[in-house]
Amino acid sequence: MTLADRTVPADNKEARKGDQIIQAALRVFAEHGLHGTPVPPIAAEAGVGVGTLYRYFDSKEALINAVFRDSKRRLKERLLSDLDLLHPSRSLFDTLWARLTAFAREEPDAFHFLEMQDHHSYLDPESRHQEQALLIPLGMMVVIGQRTGLLNDIMKPDLAIALFWGAFVGVFKAERLGYLTLDDDDLTRARDACWLAIANHNNKGTQS
Amino acid sequence: MTLADRTVPADNKEARKGDQIIQAALRVFAEHGLHGTPVPPIAAEAGVGVGTLYRYFDSKEALINAVFRDSKRRLKERLLSDLDLLHPSRSLFDTLWARLTAFAREEPDAFHFLEMQDHHSYLDPESRHQEQALLIPLGMMVVIGQRTGLLNDIMKPDLAIALFWGAFVGVFKAERLGYLTLDDDDLTRARDACWLAIANHNNKGTQS
DNA sequence: AGTTACGGAATGAACATTCATTCAATCACT
DNA sequence: AGTGATTGAATGAATGTTCATTCCGTAACT
Numbered sequence: 001m002t003l004a005d006r007t008v009p010a011d012n013k014e015a016r017k018g019d020q021i022i023q024a025a026l027r028v029f030a031e032h033g034l035h036g037t038p039v040p041p042i043a044a045e046a047g048v049g050v051g052t053l054y055r056y057f058d059s060k061e062a063l064i065n066a067v068f069r070d071s072k073r074r075l076k077e078r079l080l081s082d083l084d085l086l087h088p089s090r091s092l093f094d095t096l097w098a099r100l101t102a103f104a105r106e107e108p109d110a111f112h113f114l115e116m117q118d119h120h121s122y123l124d125p126e127s128r129h130q131e132q133a134l135l136i137p138l139g140m141m142v143v144i145g146q147r148t149g150l151l152n153d154i155m156k157p158d159l160a161i162a163l164f165w166g167a168f169v170g171v172f173k174a175e176r177l178g179y180l181t182l183d184d185d186d187l188t189r190a191r192d193a194c195w196l197a198i199a200n201h202n203n204k205g206t207q208s
Numbered sequence: 209m210t211l212a213d214r215t216v217p218a219d220n221k222e223a224r225k226g227d228q229i230i231q232a233a234l235r236v237f238a239e240h241g242l243h244g245t246p247v248p249p250i251a252a253e254a255g256v257g258v259g260t261l262y263r264y265f266d267s268k269e270a271l272i273n274a275v276f277r278d279s280k281r282r283l284k285e286r287l288l289s290d291l292d293l294l295h296p297s298r299s300l301f302d303t304l305w306a307r308l309t310a311f312a313r314e315e316p317d318a319f320h321f322l323e324m325q326d327h328h329s330y331l332d333p334e335s336r337h338q339e340q341a342l343l344i345p346l347g348m349m350v351v352i353g354q355r356t357g358l359l360n361d362i363m364k365p366d367l368a369i370a371l372f373w374g375a376f377v378g379v380f381k382a383e384r385l386g387y388l389t390l391d392d393d394d395l396t397r398a399r400d401a402c403w404l405a406i407a408n409h410n411n412k413g414t415q416s
Numbered sequence: 417a418g419t420t421a422c423g424g425a426a427t428g429a430a431c432a433t434t435c436a437t438t439c440a441a442t443c444a445c446t
Numbered sequence: 447a448g449t450g451a452t453t454g455a456a457t458g459a460a461t462g463t464t465c466a467t468t469c470c471g472t473a474a475c476t
Contacts, residue, residue: 033329049457050457052457162381163398167405171371182367186363198401258425420476428466428467429467431465442454
């Protein structure tokens with residue numbers, strides 16, 4: 001029996017319970033909103049006592065931050081891992097779109113939670129930093145895309161990102177609220193429309 | 209003294225106080241969110257007592273619906289009044305964009321409030337109907353635009369609207385959250401980018 | 417004088433958080 | 447190995463706070 005054999009299971013168990021609570025909280029927050037969900041139902045959803053939840057998180061606010069960071073981290077990983085943002089191309093755009101739709105489809109609660117407006121007043125500096133960790137690489141990618149002539153440079157990068165991100169969110173929000181149903185073709189067409197909005201149409205290929 | 213002389217002033221006064229409360233509520237809701245704002249601060253902001261507020265609105269929920277309907281109505285009026293949606297054109301699109309930006313700039317609280325997610329569970333049938341009163345004309349306009357070859361018809365109308373609306377909201381949301389500052393040129397460029405996303409690029413002019 | 421509008425303290429429900437207690441696991445000693 | 451002591455995770459009833467709503471005394475108007 002090694003040292004690891006004794007310590008790791010205990011650590012895992014703690015980590016598991018913390019994660020369990022975070023995931024339960026995400027589910028309940030996504031359904032009822034942040035202010036709309038009391039703490040006890042979160043504990044119930046996680047299958048633990050209320051007191052236990054407070055052993056793992058100092059306050060509801062701390063829990064909200066933990067949920068936010070976890071969701072943001074998962075989005076960032078799914079979106080950017082193993083991707084070379086420094087060489088933008090149409091196919092990179094398509095890949096990013098595909099990963100975004102996969103995230104929205106497979107983790108709808110996380111996607112919805114991240115788009116909620118009302119957690120912004122709760123976020124601590126660490127959570128805001130996490131936010132930047134996703135935006136900055138995307139911003140760099142757009143800058144390079146504009147320099148190489150792939151993307152139009154009439155919009156500043158932050159504006160192009162906000163426009164694209166808003167369009168994407170708007171489409172899924174419409175679906176969630178029942179204004180719309182989306183099949184794969186719809187998403188492909190929406191993707192192409194977004195590309196038209198940000199691509200450089202004088203494009204003769206890349207340039208120095 | 210006519211009948212009107214007696215009744216109208218009273219009606220006006222009531223209407224004024226009701227409106228006063230609605231406008232105050234809008235301001236506070238926009239700043240602190242729906243669940244985040246207790247009723248007493250709303251009354252204070254309106255300069256009335258809590259009891260008075262409850263003379264004009266049965267409950268917080270009723271007040272939320274009143275605020276929603278009022279904001280939606282103002283948006284609809286500013287957006288659609290005196291406009292012939294049955295003959296879409298690029299200049300009609302530009303007009304709509306200009307009116308939308310004017311609304312977002314001049315009534316930022318109303319614009320923000322309407323985009324909050326968490327009021328959707330509170331809305332009564334009348335409020336939902338108000339929602340439709342804006343969406344249906346826009347949908348018709350897109351259908352006609354597609355038929356006449358002005359807009360591309362690869363996206364279904366609802367999808368095109370969701371995409372456009374999302375992009376617009378995303379841009380202003382980014383500004384509100386401090387990711388961005390928008391001058392008039394930025395907005396014009398964003399407008400043109402949105403147009404690229406939905407316009408028909410094979411366009412040889414209108415057709416029968 | 418009577419009626420209606422107003423205000424804000426009072427009320428009770430719902431909430432976030434705490435804490436005394438239970439309980440299972442580990443440890444110390446034989 | 448068997449027994450008792452110790453630890454700390456888990457719990458949920460109890461606590462104090464905040465909230466939506468009510469109610470009654472006062473003011474304004476007719």
